Amino acid sequence: MSFTDRHLLGIEHLSPAAITEILDLAESYVTLNRGTAKHADALAGLTQVNMFFENSTRTQASFEIAGKRLGADVMNMSMQASSIKKGETLIDTAMTLNAMHPDLLVVRHPHSGAVDLLAQKVNCAVLNAGDGRHEHPTQALLDALTIRRAKGRLHRLSVAICGDIAHSRVARSNILLLNRMESRIRLIGPPTLVPGHFAELGAEIYDDMREGLEGADVVMMLRLQKERMDGGFIPSEREYFHRYGLDPEKLALAKPDAIVMHPGPMNRGVEIDGVLADDINRSVIQEQVEMGVAVRMAAMDLLARNMRAARSPEVMA
Amino acid sequence: MSRVLFENARLIDPETGTERRGALLVDGTTIREELAEVTEQDRARLSDAQVVDCRGKCLAPGIVDLGVKVCEPGERHKESYRSAGAAAAAGGVTTIVTRPDTLPAIDSPETLEFVARRAQGAAPVNVRPMAALTKGREGREMTEIGFLMDAGAVAFTDCDRVVEDTRVFSRALTYARSLDALVVAHPQDPGLARGAAATSGKFATLRGLPAVPALAERMGLDRDIALLEMTGARYHADQVTTARALPPLERAKANGLDITAGVSIHHLTLNEFDVADYRTFFKVKPPLRSEEDRLAVVEAVASGLIDVISSMHTPQDEESKRLPFEEAASGAVALETLLPAAMRLVHGGALDLPTLWRALSLNPARRLGLPGGRLAKGAPADLVLFDPDAPFVLDRYALQSKSRNTPFDGQRMEGRVLSTWVAGQEVYSR
Numbered sequence: 001m002s003f004t005d006r007h008l009l010g011i012e013h014l015s016p017a018a019i020t021e022i023l024d025l026a027e028s029y030v031t032l033n034r035g036t037a038k039h040a041d042a043l044a045g046l047t048q049v050n051m052f053f054e055n056s057t058r059t060q061a062s063f064e065i066a067g068k069r070l071g072a073d074v075m076n077m078s079m080q081a082s083s084i085k086k087g088e089t090l091i092d093t094a095m096t097l098n099a100m101h102p103d104l105l106v107v108r109h110p111h112s113g114a115v116d117l118l119a120q121k122v123n124c125a126v127l128n129a130g131d132g133r134h135e136h137p138t139q140a141l142l143d144a145l146t147i148r149r150a151k152g153r154l155h156r157l158s159v160a161i162c163g164d165i166a167h168s169r170v171a172r173s174n175i176l177l178l179n180r181m182e183s184r185i186r187l188i189g190p191p192t193l194v195p196g197h198f199a200e201l202g203a204e205i206y207d208d209m210r211e212g213l214e215g216a217d218v219v220m221m222l223r224l225q226k227e228r229m230d231g232g233f234i235p236s237e238r239e240y241f242h243r244y245g246l247d248p249e250k251l252a253l254a255k256p257d258a259i260v261m262h263p264g265p266m267n268r269g270v271e272i273d274g275v276l277a278d279d280i281n282r283s284v285i286q287e288q289v290e291m292g293v294a295v296r297m298a299a300m301d302l303l304a305r306n307m308r309a310a311r312s313p314e315v316m317a
Numbered sequence: 318m319s320r321v322l323f324e325n326a327r328l329i330d331p332e333t334g335t336e337r338r339g340a341l342l343v344d345g346t347t348i349r350e351e352l353a354e355v356t357e358q359d360r361a362r363l364s365d366a367q368v369v370d371c372r373g374k375c376l377a378p379g380i381v382d383l384g385v386k387v388c389e390p391g392e393r394h395k396e397s398y399r400s401a402g403a404a405a406a407a408g409g410v411t412t413i414v415t416r417p418d419t420l421p422a423i424d425s426p427e428t429l430e431f432v433a434r435r436a437q438g439a440a441p442v443n444v445r446p447m448a449a450l451t452k453g454r455e456g457r458e459m460t461e462i463g464f465l466m467d468a469g470a471v472a473f474t475d476c477d478r479v480v481e482d483t484r485v486f487s488r489a490l491t492y493a494r495s496l497d498a499l500v501v502a503h504p505q506d507p508g509l510a511r512g513a514a515a516t517s518g519k520f521a522t523l524r525g526l527p528a529v530p531a532l533a534e535r536m537g538l539d540r541d542i543a544l545l546e547m548t549g550a551r552y553h554a555d556q557v558t559t560a561r562a563l564p565p566l567e568r569a570k571a572n573g574l575d576i577t578a579g580v581s582i583h584h585l586t587l588n589e590f591d592v593a594d595y596r597t598f599f600k601v602k603p604p605l606r607s608e609e610d611r612l613a614v615v616e617a618v619a620s621g622l623i624d625v626i627s628s629m630h631t632p633q634d635e636e637s638k639r640l641p642f643e644e645a646a647s648g649a650v651a652l653e654t655l656l657p658a659a660m661r662l663v664h665g666g667a668l669d670l671p672t673l674w675r676a677l678s679l680n681p682a683r684r685l686g687l688p689g690g691r692l693a694k695g696a697p698a699d700l701v702l703f704d705p706d707a708p709f710v711l712d713r714y715a716l717q718s719k720s721r722n723t724p725f726d727g728q729r730m731e732g733r734v735l736s737t738w739v740a741g742q743e744v745y746s747r
Contacts, residue, residue, distance in 0.1 A: 012523075091639050111641035112525040113595030132643070133525030172525060200519035 003302050006310065007119045007126040010135035011176040019177060023145050026291070026298035030145075033069070033294055042301040043072035046103035051093075052129070053079040053109040058264055058289070059129055059139075063106045066296035072104065090114060091121055098122040103307065104300055107131075112169075125303040133169050139263055140173035142295040144181070146288050147218055150259050154181040160212050160254070161203075162188040162244060163222035163271050164233075166195055170263045171222060175201050188212035189244055192233045209244050216254040220261040221246050221272050237270050247273040251282070259284045320344050320366035321741060323702070324355050329377035330692045331674035341376060342366070343698040346740035350694055371702055374735060377674050378690050379411025379442075379699035380655065381681040383472075383579060384501075384555055385630040386648070387413070387444075389435050390428065391420030395720050396632035401652065402440025404717040406745035408653040409701035409734040410628070412443040412689055414681070417454070418476035424449035424460045426468040433469055441744035442737075443699070445687065447472040450489050450500060456480040459489040462498055471685045474501035474555065477602050477647075479537060481507050483544065490550035499685065501553045504537035504562065505529075505603060514643045516604045520589045526642060531610060534603060535562040542569045545576060553684060554578040557623055558606050560613035567622055577684050579625035580614055582651055582658045587611075587724060597638045597645035598724045601629070615667045618676055624684065626676040628655040632720030650718045654725050660705055660732030670705070698741040707733040 002017035011019075032038060048067040052060055060076060067074040079093070088096075090109075097105070098121070105126045107115045112132030119126040130136040148154050159178055165171045165187050175198070178185050185203040187194050199205055206212030213219060224240070234240045246260065260276060260283045268274040277283055324340040328351065340352040342363065352359060382405070388395040405413050415432070417423035423432055429448055436444040448470035452458045462473060473493060479502070480486040493500050513529035515521035521528035538554060542565060545552050557566060557578040569576045583601050588608045592599045599605060606614075617623040631648025638645050651658070659677065662668045682690030689699045713726040736746040 089636065089639070090641065109641065111643045113643075114641035116594055117639075117641055131525075132641075135525070169525060172523070195517070195522065197517060197519055197522040201522060 004306055006306060008137055008299050008303060009116055009119060009126065009128045011137050011140050011173045011180070012135065014137075014180070016180050019141070019144065019180065022141055022295065022298050022302060023148060025301060026141070026145050026294040029294040029297040030291065033290070038069050039071065040069065041071040043067060043070035043104070043304055046072045046304060047101070048072040048074045048104040048106065048300070049097060049102040050074065050076045050106045050129075051079055051097070051108070052077070053107070053114070054130070055080065056108055056129070059108065062289070062292045063129060063296050066293050066300060067104070069293075070297055070301060072300070090118060094118045094121050098124070104303060125307050127299060127303065130169050133167055133172070135173045136169040137173050138292070138296050138299055139170050140177040141299065142288055142291040143174055143220065143261060143263070144177055145291045145295055146261065146284050147259070149287070149291075150284060151217060154178070155183055157183040157217040158186065158215055159183055159218040159220060160186045160188055160216040161220045161222065162209065162212070162246065164193045164224050165189055165198060165222065166193050167225040168222050174220065175203055186212045186216065190234060209250055210253055213250055213253045216258055218261065219246065219251065219254055219258055222263065223265065223267060224270055241270055245269070245271055245273060246276060248276060251276065258282070261285065261288060263288070319741065320349070320363060321369060321698075322355070322363055322366045323369045323371050323376050323700070325373055326371035326376035326702070327373060328692060329375050329670045329674050331378065331671050331679040332691050332693060334671045334675070336671055341692065343738070343741045346698055348692060348694055348696050348698050351692065369702070369736075374702060374704045375670065376700060376702050377670070378678040378692055378696070379701050379737065379739065380409050380677045381412040381414065381685070381687060381690050382410045382628050382630070382652065382655065383414045383625055383681040383685070384416055384627045385413040385652065386416045386418060386632065388419060388632055389432060395634050396718060398436045398439035398444065400717060400719045401630070402442050402444070404650070404652040405440070405442045406737045407717050407734060409656045409703055409737050410442060410652055411699035411701065411737060411739050412445060412682070412687060413440070413652070414471060414685060415444060415446045416476050417447055417449040417474065422449045422454045424452050424454070426461060426464040429465055429468045429470060442739050443689070445469070445471045445685065447474050447501065449473065450475045451480060451485065454478050456482055456485055459485070459492060462493055462496055466496060466498060471687070472499040472501050472553070475503070476555075477503050479503055479505050479507045483540070487544050487548055490544055490548040490552070494548055494550040497551065499551045499553060501555050502541055504534055504541055504554045504557065506533040506536040509533035509536070514600065514604060515592065516589050516606050518589060518607055520592070524592070524595065529604065531559040531606060532561055534559045535565060538562045538565055542574065542576070545569065545574045549575070551575045553625075556581055556584065556603060556629065557617070558584040558603055558614055559610045563613060563617050563622060570622070577624040577680070578622070579627050580618065580623050581629035582626055582655050583629070583649060583724065584611065585615055585618065585626065586658045586661055591724065595642040596724075597640065597642055598649060598722050598726070600642060600645055600647050601649055602647040615662060619668050619672060621675070624676065624680040626659060626673075627681070628652050632718055633722045634720055638722050648722070650716065650720050650723050652718065653716050654711065654723055654730070656701075656703060656734060657730040657732040658725065660730070663705065664731060698738060700738040702735045703733060704735055705732050707731065709733060
């Protein structure tokens, strides 16, 4: 057992062994999910609550399916529509929910650190499904699983992450994870979206996309987070696509077998050429979605094991 | 009139920059004389005086704290004059210079008089109010600076709000100059600082927090210095917290502008990494800086380039702090931790006690034209007796403030106030 944490709040807290353990378990769930009887009982009897303080269709569905396949009772709470609007604080909402004894709390919140704060106040396991610009650990894990399956390893790869790094929790989690697994990370984008301080996290920064893509094994495109931008990071979407959109010509500079990734949802024609996104020889975007379910099953399974171990310490001894 | 003789004291004299053993005689509300030694003759002469044996501990002028927020009017549940006064007395602060960033802002003579009435009797220490520079601290129209001065305002400030419109600010500075009023401003570029919760750098990047570059402070200071050249006003920068703002400050002083600068105790003793896992008690304004900046600013205090250390006491209730970092309120209480936190700089060898007290009492009193802050004959008998080495672990629930938002909770500190005296009367003893 390498992953012994109570919560999964970020990649920052994970050791390489813990990451590998989650990915290995996820592999077995990939097999399960591809079979006809997609059911296991790792979470049987447990209650999983998905609290999304920010709109999400894909991630929420992925967590919901993952929980249901493992036998949990899953409840979705769309927090935008509920008590927050009535002025209740995050902590009060959490305490109210805590009193109903959930076992797994999956939380997404528009502010960095909000999920950490919530985890301090509840008794159950908390899974960060994205907090502000901070972390999105299951996304980084599913990206890692996708890369590992395509490339056979996670070390000594050259991974280019392109686009809106500044506003991206996906980028932060991926940088932390790939660094920990000893791959090389290049960040590509206009300096307004790739601040220089990212170099201090152990990444190389390129504002010329062609230079940055040269020899890359993996090309990860990020969405322009229009909702997080207040004014003037890029002059226009067409100029952005011209300089930083991924098209076949730019991709040709990467390794011939480089894979193309995108966490979705895509803005076709803004950051990625539509034809490329659909190219089954290069794009692993659909596979990422598939791995997402498996990784979330693995993460929740391990958290539940840790929780059971903590609740009955004599079993451990 | 009652007399008090403090003997066996280690006298901290910021005016001469020295410390020496001796005794201090207080007569009524003022300091009467300093005695190198208490002779038998002295004892006979002072037989009616109350004797305080200082046992070799430090006796210094009481702290003059420029920039304390008392939450009256508006948020008395966070801090009242009674609780702030008790906290000040317990912290060795004998004069609190209050901020007008209340709800509503203290921007009219009527509100100022209300506040003065509330303060009187409730607080055992001296209370000197500052008033807003612009109405509602909105940066559009200047307040009635003349009337407010008549009502007792010692300085004018919009606190952490920058007057963005340079025309409004230059007019306010010009008008203030005609009355010889001191303007206290927050040097910061408002555009770059908008929405920021941290200082740009590795830490903010890792935590995904909206951040302001450290240089935004210099930009704000540069702008204000240019306006000072235009208007000749008396100006105090409330907090200079970054290395790169120091050269312009030094040049402005060398050029003869009437400018001084302060810094909060938190920026002298903490850095950005102390925020750790989004600890909101460490959220202050401006945000905590890098360690390099902290060291540069400590050195500037030692050299005298930065004139004043203050607590920037900002009470916040638990509700406004128990929020995601970006949404949480800024500020920390510090009246009671100012002295022990500042002692870290002394114990660390960065400052000696007289230099520290120059920034804690002498300079702020001088800048505001107050009589305190000195040990000289005739000065008000506002004194603090403290043990610079007494160790303790800070328990935030033991604080006198109504709000307990201190970043030092649970930390080991050294330096305890033994007693505090205001106008010759003991207002606190432990």
